[in-house]
Amino acid sequence: MEIFIGNIPENLTSYELRRFVDGIFESRSTGLQFWKKKSPKQLSFKIVNKHVEGRLYHYAIANIGPSEMGPECIELLNQQLFNNVPLEVREYYSRSYMNERRTTNWREQPWSDVERRCTTDRRQRDLLSHEDVAPAAPAPVAPVVMG
Numbered sequence: 001m002e003i004f005i006g007n008i009p010e011n012l013t014s015y016e017l018r019r020f021v022d023g024i025f026e027s028r029s030t031g032l033q034f035w036k037k038k039s040p041k042q043l044s045f046k047i048v049n050k051h052v053e054g055r056l057y058h059y060a061i062a063n064i065g066p067s068e069m070g071p072e073c074i075e076l077l078n079q080q081l082f083n084n085v086p087l088e089v090r091e092y093y094s095r096s097y098m099n100e101r102r103t104t105n106w107r108e109q110p111w112s113d114v115e116r117r118c119t120t121d122r123r124q125r126d127l128l129s130h131e132d133v134a135p136a137a138p139a140p141v142a143p144v145v146m147g
Helices: 014-027 031-035 068-075
Strands: 002-006 043-054 055-064 088-091
Touching: 002 031, 002 068, 014 055, 014 068, 055 068, 068 088
Parallel strands: none
Antiparallel strands: 002 055, 002 088, 043 055
């Protein structure tokens, strides 16, 4: 499971973040089994510094081995103070190119929810037949004065 850790300082390294998280998990009796093993494969961090529309964003993505431990880690780390700033921790959802939320084959997926459209023939409702429209009167012509 991947976890988003936001509100981190710009010069933070993954080593410092790892030490901070180690300290929190060791100080609490949470019963996180993967933490006791201290395996680097169980928890890894990736620090991201991203420019978006002239603003620099700093966040980390933590990859936790057993997905069952993810919600417990989120609950434990969310709103913890790091350099007097509360961390924002939640599940990380990766997005595709240009922030496209739809999947590649979204048109082939069956829709299991209630249909939200009021009419099924929405493209046809604004079309009028020729019999419904009265012929337009010719536009008046202004007289031309020469002289």
